[in-house]
Every structure is written in structure tokens, then in C-alpha cells.
Amino acid sequence: MNISKHIEYTLLKPTTTEREIIDLCYEAIQNDYYGVCINSSYVALARQLLENSPTKVCSVVGFPFGAMSTDAKVFEAKKAIEDGAEEIEMVINLGFLKSKNYVSVLKDISDVKMAIGNTTLKVILEISELNKNEIIKACEICLDANVDFIKTSSGFSKGGATLTATKIIKKTIKDAAKITASGDIEDLETSMKYLEVGVHRIGFNALLNKKTKKARPIS
Template sequence: MDISKYIDYTLLEPTSTERNIIDLCYTAKRNSFYSVSVNSSYVALAKQLLNKTDVKVCSAIGFPLGSMATASKVYEAKQAISDGAEEIDMVINIGFLKSKNYVSVLKDISDVKLAIGKHPLKVTLEVSELNKNEIIKACEICLDANVDYIKTSSGFSKSGATLTVVKIIKKTIKDYVKICASGGIKDTETAKKYIDIGVSRISASSEFKIKQIV
């Protein structure tokens, strides 16, 4: 199994420098990772560095809290696409979800999806902040919004993906939406466990140790 093709190689820390982004892109290119995921301010640089490669550029927007105005997310998403992003990763408005303001959660996601057109949209749930019922409801809203991926975590909260949570998500969305597992996945053996239960992408940082599994 070529694990590399599942990897979104991610660097979203606020202290990330241009040198860090250069190193990120070089490593992604060397290992033929599926994509790099960067903050929107670095999309243009990443796109330039990965020109004429198969590595895609994903931009995180509304990161890491997801609590900014929908119009702000839409503007950031459009700008990221203009700068060369091929995918968008947004964080759900957790406060709206917990308030049971499901109409606003749906509008938040749908407006971004509409703004980016054909480009794939990942929606980060931040599962460590949600109970089981909230996770299920968030997945149902994502289905209504026609998102492309549901992502477990931003990497900035208490914890990341678990096999149990991914199974809950998979049971809810079936094969209608893909899953990106994120948070705490640091080696290929762990990544394979997630892939085996239906995950399509793995968000991994520089701590990830790549080793091919036969």
C-alpha cells in the first residue's frame, strides 16, 4: 500500500516561516504526498514551489476556531482559490452547532461551498469538542451542504481522530462523503488502521514517519 497518496502534509502553526513552507513543499514533493495544507497567506508560495508536480495545494480558512463571520470565510476561500489553492479546508462553527442553530451551520458551509465552485471542500468538525449526537448532526448537515470531505480535527484542540469517532462518522455518511482523519497520526501503521475502516485522506505533520506497507 502506497500510504503517500493518502497524505495531506500539513503546516498551519502561526509561527510557520517561509523557510518552513519551502521545507514542507520539498518533503511533499520528494515523497509524492497527495497535498500540502497551509494557511491562506502561504498559498501562492506553495503553489509556486509545487508547480509542475502532482502535489495539490489545500488552504485552511477560518482556522483554527471556525467562529468568524461566514462572509469572512467566503472572502478568504475565494482569495485562496485565486492564489492557486486546489482544495479548501474550513472549520465548522462549533458555537452555532452547540446552540442548535443548525440553519446557520448549514449556511456557513453552503456559502463557502458555493463560493469555491468545483474545488473540493473539507469541513473540519473538531470532534474532541463534540459529543456523539453533535458529531452525527454535524455530519448530516455536511451531507445537506454537499461537502466533499469531513475532517475530524484541526490539530489545535484537545485531541484528534480516534477509530471510534471515524466509525461513527462513516456510519452516518456512508459513502456519500469522504473522510479525512486528522490529529495524532504519526506513522504509517496507525494511518493504515484508519484507511482500513474507510478513511480517504490522512492529515499529517512533520512528525509523521513514512514507511511503505506491503
Template sequence: MMDISNYIDFTLLKAHTSERDIIDLCHVAKTQNYYSVCISSCFVALAKQLLEDSNVKICTVVGFPLGNMSTEAKVFEAQKAIEDGADEIDMVINLGYLKSRNHVFVLKDIIDVKLAIGSTPLKVILEISELNKNEIIKASEICVDANADFIKTSTGFSKSGATLTAVKIIKKTIRNKAKIKASGGIHDFETALKYIDAGAERIGTSKAIKSKSNNRQIRNTKIYTDYIETVLHKNPTPTMQSNSNAKH
């Protein structure tokens, strides 16, 4: 059995999220021992109070969900979130400038936020549903050059979320120079495990995913044992044959 709880950024970023929703989110995160909660910055101070007696970290989003505000605005938002208690920052890349091939601006946008938050982990959201393969590769290279800690696939607010193909492309591009967060459309243990196998080291999900029990392993062990017994019955070893003949 694989315990994936420490991979999970338990996420709630809906516009109508209430304080009661954040209280419930933090309770589940503590109960399931998730790595973090990922929430809007206005709720960071509340989450800090709710999670002070736990190991669950607080992740918040910056420039969310479009990414096309000024770098100065992103820097201020990130610094304020950390002041309120955020442990990690997920910022949205500037897609417009990336599409314009203004790679210098995209690089500077990320660098300025990273410099402003220091050792606080920075995840850069690419929004892969808006990018082709070459753009995903280029964006990933820029993130590495800007010393981003993670590359995140999606905001969850666009046409689609994470894909295994995109995660594999990102992993091949960055190798071990940064980590990957797969986010968007991951709602169950089996799907999460596929992304982890593909190279993701963090999973963003709004569903309370639980690690599987070992029931499947027990069932598989029983099937294997029954199979071996059947094979041995049909094809006894020489020793078994000898013992059988001796009895007769």
C-alpha cells in the same frame, strides 16, 4: 506493501511557520509524492511556485482554527485562497452555533462557502474533541446536506485529534455520500493504516510518513514457510510416508 503517499495531506499550520519551513515542506511533499500540502493561506502563492512542476496539490484552511467568524469572512478567505492557487479548502464548522443547535446557520455557513468555491473540493472540520456522539452524527449529516466533499475530524489545535471511534461513527452516518479526512495525532504508518481501514480517504499529518518496505512481508513469508515445513515434518502426508517406506 500499501503505498499511502496519495492519502497524505502533509500539514504545517503552526503560528511561527516561516517561508523556509514552507520550502522544506514542499520539498518533502514532492519527494514523497504526497497528495497535497496543507498550509495557511498566506503561503499559498509561495507553495504554488514551489510545486508547479509536481502533482502535489495545495490545500489551505479557512476560518481556522476556531470557525466562529462570519460566513462572509469565510467566503472571502476561501475565494482569495483559490485566486492565489489553492486546490482544496478545509473550513472549520461553527461550533458555537452547532452547540446552540442552530443547525440552519451551520448548514448555510457551509453551503455559502461551497457555492463560492464551486468545484473546488471542500473539507469541513468538525473538531470532534469538542463534540459528543450525537453532535458528531448531526454535524456529519449537515455536511452531507451542504454537499461538502470531505468531513475532517480535527484542527490539531484542540484537546485531541482524530479517533478511530469518531471516524467509524462518521463513516456509518455518511456512508459514501462524502469522504473522510482523519487529522490530528497521526504520526506513523501503522496508525495511518488503521484510519484508512476505518474509512478515512485522506490523512492529515505533520510528520513525514513513509510507506513501509516489504521487509515485514518477507519476514512473515519466511515464518509461514518454516511453519509449513515443520508441520509437514511432524505430520507427513501419505505420499511422503509411502516414499519413505519405499526407500527402506
């Protein structure tokens, strides 16, 4: 099975250079990946590089901690779309969630969703920081905010995707939203396990390609 169209090729390290973004986009085109996921400062460059390609540009906003003001996230999201982003990812406000300030969590997500209209919105839960009940509650809030995707992890916390947490997400949201599994997924075999439990996309760190040949989840 060729799973290229499920792959979100990701490069979000703060020291990412223009050359690395060029390489990222070239490899995404070459391997027919679904899209690239990058910081908002490089959206315009990526859009130019991918102009004649079906590969999508996804930009993160309020990244990686999700603790920025909602207004800041809204501004960054709108600017990213103006620069050519076709999908937006934001990290859920973990502090609000841990405080059980669910109204503020919902407002944070809803304001971004309203600001970007029909543009796809993904919300990163950061599952390594949450217990089962918090994952369920976060998913319920995301559904109330009409998000398009729920993503497991940012890659900047203490752990990435797990099958257990992914199954909890899937059981909670059913088919009301889609799932992106990201973090600690390094090969075809692992990717397939996530797709089998209902994941729609796999976040694949481009840096792994530079370190190990096994880290290419393509048949």
C-alpha cells in the same frame, strides 16, 4: 503498502516561516504526498513551488476556530483559490452547533461551498469537542451542504482523530462524502487502521518529522 497518495502534509502553526513552507513542499514532492495543507497567506508561494508537481495545495480558511463570520470565510476561500489553492478546508462553527442553531451551521458551510464552486471543500468537525449525537448531526448538515470531505480535527483542540469517532462519521455519511483523519496519527501502523475503516486521506503534521523518525507513515 505505499500510502503516500493518501497523505496531506500539514503545517499550520502561526509562526511558520517561508523557509519551512519551502521545506514542506520539497518533502511533499520527494515523498510523493497527495498534497500540502497550509495557511492561506502561503498559498501563492506553495503553488509556485509545486507548479510542476502533481502535489495539491489545500488552504484552511476561518482557521482554527471556525467562529469567524461567513462572509470572512467566503472572502478568504475565494482569495486562496485565486492564489492557487485547489482545495479548501473550513472549521464548522462549533458555537452554532452547540447552540443547536443548525440553520446557521448549514448556511455557513453552504455559502462557502457555493462561493468556491467545483473546488473541493472539506469541513473540520473538531471531534474532541463533540459528543456522538453532535458528530452525527454535524455530518448530516455537511451532507446537506454537499461537502466533499469531512475532517476529524484541526490539530488546535484538545484531541485529534479517534477510530471510534471516525467509525461514527463513516456510518453516518456512508459513501456520500469522503473522510480525512487528522491529529495524533504518527506512524504507518496507525495510518493503516484508519484507511481500513474507510478513511480516504491522512492529515500528517510535518512537525512530527522533525521530532521523531517514527513519524513517517510511508512503507
